Amino acid sequence: MIQWLSQFHPVMQALIGTLFTYAVTALGAAMVFFFKSINKKVLNGMLGFAAGVMIAASYWSLLAPAIEMSAEFPGADWIPAVVGFLLGGAFLWIVDKTLPHVHPGFKKGEQEGVKSSWQRSVLLVLAITIHNFPEGLAVGVAFGAVAAGIPSASIAGAVALAIGIGIQNFPEGAAVSVPLRREGLSRRKSFVYGQFSGMVEPVAGVLGAASVILFRPILPYALAFAAGAMIYVVVEELVPSSQEDEDHNDISTIGAMLGFAVMMTLDVALG
Template sequence: MIIDWLKDFNPVVQALFATLFTWGLTALGASLVFLFKSINRKVLNGMLGFAAGVMIAASFWSLLAPAIEMAEQTNTPGWIPAAVGFLAGGAFLFSVDRILPHLHLSQPIEKAEGIKTSWQRSILLVLAITLHNIPEGLAVGVAFGAVAADIPSASLAGAVALAIGIGIQNFPEGAAVSIPLRREGFSRFKSFMYGQMSGIVEPIAGVIGAFAVISMKPILPYALSFAAGAMIFVVVEELIPESQQDSNTDIATIGAMIGFVIMMVLDVALG
C-alpha cells in the first residue's frame, strides 16, 4: 500500500513524491491535447468548477481544521493562527498576482495582469495557472511536514488524501491550458509542454513547505492556514469568475459541488 511505502522516507522526500504525482496528473491532463484540438466551453466550465470545489474542501478539511486543532492543543485560541495565517496567505497571493505577469483564460491580451510586459499570450496563460499551483504544492508539503512534527491531528493518510485530491483537480487544469493553446495555433507537442510546465512549481513549493514546518514546528498552524488562504484567494479571484463567464453557470456550480464532495470524502475517509 502506498502509505506503508511512504513511511520509509523522510517527510521532505514524501512531499516531493506527492507533488511529483500532482505534477504528473497535470501532465496527463495536458496530454489530452494529442486527442482534441478544442474543448467545449461547458466542459471547461465544469472542469474549473470542479477544481474550485476541490480547493475549497481541501482548504477547510485538510488545512484550516487541523490548524485550529493544533493551536488548541498548545492552549492557544484556535482562531488566532487560523485567522492570521489565512489572511497572510491571501495577502501573499494578492501581492504575487499584482507583480507576476499573467493572463486568465478567455481574456484578451490587453487584460493581462501584473507588471506590464511584451511576453507572448501563451506564456501569460501558463503563468496564470502556475500562479495558483503554488498554494497547491505548498499545501501538500505542509501536510506532510505536519505528520513529521508528530501532531496528533495530522496523519500520513490525510496528507496522501490531500495529494490525491489536488492531483485529481490538476488533471482538468492541464487540459484547460494545453487545449486552448492548440486552438490558438500551437503544435500539439508545444501545447502539451506548456500545459505540463504549469505544474512544475508544485514540487518546488511542496519541498519548501515541508522543510519549513519541520524546521520551525511552532509555525505549523500558521503555515496550514497560510496555504488555505492562498488557495481560497485563487478560487475566488480566478476559478469561480472564469467558470461563470457565460450562461453555463449551473454546470460550473455542479462541478464545484462534485469536487467539494470528492475532496471531503477523501479527507474524511482516509484522514
C-alpha cells in the first residue's frame, strides 16, 4: 500500500488518506441499519478508545515531529510547538462557541454556540463535523510534511496516522447515526446524516497538505495546531461523554489505554 501511495502527489495522498478516514466514519454510521441503540458500556469503551487514539496521535505523529522540525528554523525549538498547539485549541474553542451544535447527550432545547432554529438532527451532525476537521487536517499535514522533505516524516508514518484516525472514526460515525435514529429519523436518513459528518475530513486533508507544501516554514506550527485541536476535542467532548456513566467509567478508561497503545504501536511500527 505504501509503495502504491508513493506514486501520487502528496496532495492526492492526503486526499486518499482522508477518504479512507471518511469511509470508516460512514461504516460506523452504517451501524444504524443493525441497531437502534448502543449499549452504554460499549459506547463508553468506544469513546474512550477514540480519546486514547487521538492523544497518542497528537504526540507521536504531530507534536514530536513539530519539535524536531523546529530545529531547522531560528529561535527556540519549543516555540512553534507551543504556539501552534495553543492556536489549535483556541481555534476549536472559537468554533465551539460560535457555530450552533448539540452533542448526543444533550436534552431537547439544549445547544451550544449561537442560538439557532436549525433542526436538532442538523445540529447533531455539526457537532461531530467540528471535531472531524482537525483529524483531517492532521492527516493532510502529515502527508505534506513528506513532500516538504522533513527527515522525520515518512509516508509510512502518515499512513499510520490515517489508520489510527480511521479506527477511532468508527465509533464517532455510530455516535451520530444511532442517536438520530432514536430521535425518529429513518435508518436511511440517519445513515446519510451520520456519514456526512466525516465529509469535512478530505477537505481539511487537502487544505493541510497544500498549505505546508506551499509554505514550508509553517509546517511545525501546522502539526502542533492539529495536535492542539485534537486534544481540545478529547478534553472537551470525548472524555466527559465517555465518563457520564459513573458505574462503568472504568470501561472508558480501559478503552483509552487500549486506544493509546494501538496508535502508539502503529506510529512506532510503521513510522
